[in-house]
Amino acid sequence: MQFFLDAFRWLLDPANYVAGAQSPLPIQARIGEHLFYSVVSVVIAAIIALPLGFYIGHTGRGRQFVIGFTGGMRALPTLGLLMALFVIVGATVPFTQAAFVASIIALVILAIPSTLAGAYAGIESVDSQTVDAGRASGMTELQVLSQIEIPLSLPLIIGGIRASALQVIATAVIASYISLGGLGSIIASGIGLNDNNRILGGAMLVTVLALVVDGIFALAQRLTRRRGFSDTRQQKTHVRGRSLGPVTVAGTTADEGKK
């Protein structure tokens, strides 16, 4: 218990927040970096995965591919991926950018499966009667997608991004082993100096950051859920899988986030 208290004291020590302090301090700079890497990775992953997921969910084409792909990705060891990418990227790109480029590629690869799964599972979960009603009223396929399917499945889509964001935040920690900044560098220096305050304090910061981001996403999911025009009806069609749909997407994919 004592080292938890010590680490807590370390976190609250203003000396660790003085601007211009030597790496891995100040703490706020590392938090900023960590958030920056995470946001960039999750956004790039979303740009790639969402349209693909919408297409697959809407047309039903390539479903088997996605199932295999997301499953296979889960088995990919992120540490190995990071280091392989660093060696590959480092051969052509200068050092200052190599760590960043390699880490972002690895984190994007990590974030794609959950985002993709959320997107296509979301679109697929929309009641087919509602979709047909849209078609019957003369909507084009694109309109059906953008005006019916996406709005109705937003909680699931956001759930997928939420899971990938958590994974990215936790995994960005080990990117410090290819000299990326962020909270991982506090933990790495703690390991290097056998300083439990930094190891534990850094871990707490990562956890808190993940929880805050998770909370924001949870809020976004709740808000978007209310927007659906037939809230009760949607609930009813999913009565058996009530908690299963969204939860499983999040639950089965957030898990390898610690690589």
Added chain:
Amino acid sequence: MFTANRRARIATAVIAAGALVALAGCATSNPTGTSPTDSATGPKIVVGSFAFPESEILGNIYALALKNAGYSVDTKFNLGPRQTTIPALKDGSINLMPEYNGNLLFFYDTKNTARTTSEVDAALATKVPKGFRVLTSSPAEDKDAYVVTQELAKKEGLVSIGDLTKIEPFSLGSNPQFGELAYGIPGLKSVYKIKDVTFVPIEDFGGPDTVKALVDNAVQVADIYTTSPDLVAKKLLVLKDPENLIAAQNVLPLLNSKIYSAKLAKVLDRVSAALSTTDLIALRDRVEGSEKAQAATAAKDWLTKKGLLK
């Protein structure tokens, strides 16, 4: 429906579980090093190493030499920096480490002023805590060094560490702990009066990343060890250290006193005496250069060449 094949199913599950356990059980504990010998006598030796190739080579050399002398030897390599290996020695995870006398002395006594090999060895003998001991140091040395590119040195007229004032502000790359160790950034500031230096942590013990950072000018100065094959290959320059900020760094074994015996000391002393700095550079080149030999192979070949294996 549940009873018809139930027994068969349970049997299958039991067999499957048994197979998994058996598979788990047959795993070896030390694939990166030598395996323990069966007919060995004496205390069980567990050799550790730092998480960089040279240390793993040295660990393998110790392990093979001792195994050859009849000891039961196990290995736990790649443990991390000294800040990890010393606790591992304390809790008995390992009981023998290839060490470097100067940095080890610094670890135990940050205020020491010993610099030459004989000074450091003498000081170290008194500073090693109870329950541990060091053996005779080897002439082979691998020092931390402040390194710049020859190109920058020529352009700015850099010869010794003190000349770095000419290129302030600059960045320096090394392992995270270098930012806080006496011979690292604090020493640079107090001994060489450098004021404006940005520390860039690079987690690879002066390995390829650190060299790359230096060559790409992401950092202007880096802590690269003096046995690095890249010093020549990448046209780097080791800055002179007239104030002796960095102490002698001779290779020597650090061990738990419980495993000490005159016989063990004799085996390791022979190894230490035979090892030279040139050997270290050559060994590192085999492992880290284009050949990519495994540390265990390079260690074995060296011992054979020196006639240290029966």
Added chain:
Amino acid sequence: MSWFIENVDLIWGLTANHVALSIVPIVLGFAIAMPLGWIANRRLALRSIVITGGSLLYTIPSLPLFVILPYVLGTKITDDRNIVVALTLYAIAMMVRTAADALAAVPADAIEAATAMGYSTWTRFWLVEFPLAGPVLLAGLRVVSASTIALVSVGAIIGSANLGYLYTNGKQRDFLEEIVIGIVASLVIALVFDVVLVLLGRVLMPWTRRRGRTRFRSILPVEGVA
């Protein structure tokens, strides 16, 4: 390829260690998550504790957990048990939600029928709830298996001799082949484990081949782990 051939023994040894380090967390995580999942379905309050606890566990990054555990457990810092315990915690965190959801999805009429036949809670669990939840549990277990095998490698940063060694060692020597071989070996282990789990599922739940499969399919969008 020559490096691979020269170092088959090393790679095999690391692979065996990797497998050993993966099995215990997968099995133990499943065994511990099942009762937790069952309890979670008894009371709503317990459910939120279990589910929230699970997601809280996810957010702890693995590397600092590996480093801190020796102080908590009193183990030696190079003890592989630290990694096993950490991975078991993650496996529980992953599995508990699936277990709770899978058991919750067992049709109420099946449970009522079993109760009407006079089954005790214990017998009913093993003969009705567990088998009916089986397909979803299997899907969850496959996810746990793949993730655990991938996660073991992080232990190499603190000296554990598993396939992760090839990643750190390869990076230190700027040696891509070694890293890629390590990644491939890790993927092969994951694939073999997955095939074993699927076959085990077929043998233990022969009825899923005939029917019932589609019913659960829609629940798990990522059922088919490669």
